[in-house]
Structure formats: structure tokens, C-alpha cells
Amino acid sequence: MQEIQEKINQYRLKFEEEAVRVRDRQGLEALRVQFLGRKRGYITKLIENLKHLSPEERPLMGKEINELKTYILAKLEEIKHNVVKTQKKVSHLDLTLPGRQIPLGAPHPLVKLQEEIESIFYQMGFSVEDGPEIETDYYNFEALNFPPHHPARDDWDTIYVEGREDLLLRTHTSPVQIRAMEKRKPPIRIIIPGRVYRKETPDPTHLPMFFQVEGLVVDVGITFAHLKGTLESFLRRLFSERIKIRFRPSFFPFTEPSAEVDISCLVCQGKDSRCRVCRGSGWIEILGAGMVDPQVLKNVNIDPEKFSGFAFGMGIDRTAMFVYQINDMRLFYENDLRLLRQFNRQ
Ligand SMILES: [Zn+2]
Numbered sequence: 187m188q189e190i191q192e193k194i195n196q197y198r199l200k201f202e203e204e205a206v207r208v209r210d211r212q213g214l215e216a217l218r219v220q221f222l223g224r225k226r227g228y229i230t231k232l233i234e235n236l237k238h239l240s241p242e243e244r245p246l247m248g249k250e251i252n253e254l255k256t257y258i259l260a261k262l263e264e265i266k267h268n269v270v271k272t273q274k275k276v277s278h279l280d281l282t283l284p285g286r287q288i289p290l291g292a293p294h295p296l297v298k299l300q301e302e303i304e305s306i307f308y309q310m311g312f313s314v315e316d317g318p319e320i321e322t323d324y325y326n327f328e329a330l331n332f333p334p335h336h337p338a339r340d341d342w343d344t345i346y347v348e349g350r351e352d353l354l355l356r357t358h359t360s361p362v363q364i365r366a367m368e369k370r371k372p373p374i375r376i377i378i379p380g381r382v383y384r385k386e387t388p389d390p391t392h393l394p395m396f397f398q399v400e401g402l403v404v405d406v407g408i409t410f411a412h413l414k415g416t417l418e419s420f421l422r423r424l425f426s427e428r429i430k431i432r433f434r435p436s437f438f439p440f441t442e443p444s445a446e447v448d449i450s451c452l453v454c455q456g457k458d459s460r461c462r463v464c465r466g467s468g469w470i471e472i473l474g475a476g477m478v479d480p481q482v483l484k485n486v487n488i489d490p491e492k493f494s495g496f497a498f499g500m501g502i503d504r505t506a507m508f509v510y511q512i513n514d515m516r517l518f519y520e521n522d523l524r525l526l527r528q529f530n531r532q
Contacts, residue, residue: 187243190235194250197221197228201258208265210273217265221258229255295529296397296518299506300379303399306423307377310416312401315376317362319383323352325361329485331439343385345394355383359400360440363497366402367486372493373405379502390514397502404478404488404495410443413475413496421449421472425509432469441476441497448472452508463508470508473500 201221208214221228232251236244293301304314323334332339347353362378379399386392403412418431430450438444448469454461456468464470475498480490503515510529512518517525 187239187247190232190239190247191250193228193232193235194247194254197232198254198257200228201261205261205265208269210269211266214262214265214269218262222255229258292526294518294526295510296502296506298529299509300397300399300502303420303424303502304377304379306420307401310419312375312377315362315366315378316380317356317359317365317378319356319381320347320353321356321361323354325364326354326356326358329364329482330360331479331481331485336439345383345385357384358382358499359398360497360499363400363402364482364486367404367483367488372488372495373403374495375403375405377401388516390516391504391507393503393515393519396504396515398499399502400497400499402478402495402497404483404493406493408477408494408496410477410496413477413498416496417447417473417475417498421447424505425449425452433475436474436476438474438476440479440482442479444474444476446471446474447498453511462513472505472508473498475499 201217204217204220208217219227222230224230229251232254233248236247236251239247308314326344327336327339328334342357344357345355347355359378359380359382362380363376366374366376366378377399378401379397381395382398383395386394388394401416403416414433421431422429429452432448433445434448436444436446449472450456451461451464451468451470453463454468456464459466461468475496478495478497483490483493483495503518506518507513507515
């Protein structure tokens, strides 16, 4: 009986030693056969040995053997569970797969162009100014020489705030010029990029919301020559050194004299009478500009006898259409990644 007892203890130790080495299903099956196999398993051999014992000793040892068997069965079950779990983990982890690509965001073409414009003006000593998009009638119109009922107001179908007739969505970024001149005295050299709103039905060249950039310079002895030089240098940097630039007389209530500025067509250079971009004229209207009206300076308590200035403004969306050769402004706002990705190849 002592001999069997020793064997039971010995097998238990042996099982525990071997169990920790099992790594896969084959190892597990080999261990099971080694201990529980019907012909040569250690447990089977122990049971066979019971017949050499006396009838009193047999049930005692039988019980011990059964306990060992139960222990081994439970342990095998536990190992099986762990093996399956690790194999699952391993099958999900394929080290040969390429790394997951993390998509990087990129600036919207309109933002990119705005940043380019800002950077050109930064280098010419301008700073960037910001202002509210909901404006009062005073800043959007009156201070800029549009008295109530002035016909120039009719050019813009303004969106007013319901129940507040004195509040509106700014139709241009010009109110920020007034705010800037109220805040500080000349010299002033700023650009004002931002969103503006007009009651428009969307079509390829009109939107109820779009981006503008305006500039304002006020100092002693500023002349139209400064305006021309600044705009020529800016437009050549933005488009190409080779473009031609022309100034045409125009009218804005807040500048006198005023001009429209055209650049030579980037697509046909004025050589194609059927060009769709310039419609055969060879010129593209790109911005409006002029010398700040002395009345506007008086409105903000700047002495027009002492100071003079110039201002200009252009549509960022409209300019982006030329720069990126896009024929429909609405495409900028559709968030179609196939379009947007074309301007951000890295
Ligand atoms: Zn053309």
C-alpha cells in the first residue's frame, strides 16, 4: 500500500511539472494520454495495481487514485482553456501586417489661400485684424459713408437679425476697418480676412456666405502710388511675376477715388477669344480698391488734413476659383474629400 501511495504522490508531482510546460493542443493531448491513457496511462496502471492490495486497503487507495484523477481532469480542462485563449490572441496578432495608416488632416483650400495671403502681407509689415460677424448698421454702413436710403445699399441684399433691425450679418469685412481706426491712431497697416454674408441664391459664382480679405493703410503722406505699389507687389507674389495688372475707375462709397483691379488671364494670357475663364477679354477682375474717403476718416476722428490712406478688398473664394481652376464656388463647401485632397498632396 505504501508503494502505491508513493506512486500517487510521485505522479501528482510529475503531472504538475509537465503541466506547466504545455503550450499547445498537441502538448495537452500528449499529457492527457500519458496520465489517463486507457492502456499505458499512469492512472490506469495505478488502478491495475489495486488488485495486489488487501480488501481493506483497496477502497482507501481507490479513493486516493480517484482524487488524483479528478485533479488531473480539472487541471487539463484549465490548461485547455488557456491554450485556446492564447492561440486566439496569437491568430489576431499578425506581425507581418503593415502599420495602420493614421489619416492626417490638412487645411481646406480656402484656408490655405487665406494663409498664403496673410503671409504675403505679413512680410510687407501688415498685421491681421479680426472683428464680429454680427454687426450694427452703423459699422457695416453708416460709418462707411452709406447713409440710410443711400442707393449703394441696394447692391447688397443684407441679412438682418430678426426683431433687431439695427443688427445684421456683415456684408463685408470693412466694419473692422472702422473698429481698428477707433481703437488706435495711425500709422495703421492691417488686413482683415473673414466670413461675410449676403442674401444670395447659391449658383456657381454666388453664395450667401463667403470669405473676403480687406486691407487698410493710414499714415502721413499715403498716396495712390502706395496703393498701386502694394497691390502690384501682392498680386505678383500670389499669382505670378509675369501677370499684367490694370486699374479701372470705379465707385465705392467709402473710397475716393476708387478702382477695380484686373489681372491678365492666367489661362489664356489674353490670346484665346473663346477662353472660359476671362470670356475672351484677357482680363480677370480680382479686387476693388481706393483712397479712403476723407469723410470716413472724420467719422473715426482721424484728421484727413494730416492723414490719408488706402483700402482694398477681394473675395477669397472667387480668387481661389482662379488659383485652383475650379468653375463652381459651391464645390468648396460640399466637403467632398475627393476634391479637397487634390490641393493637399504631400
Ligand atoms: Zn482667358
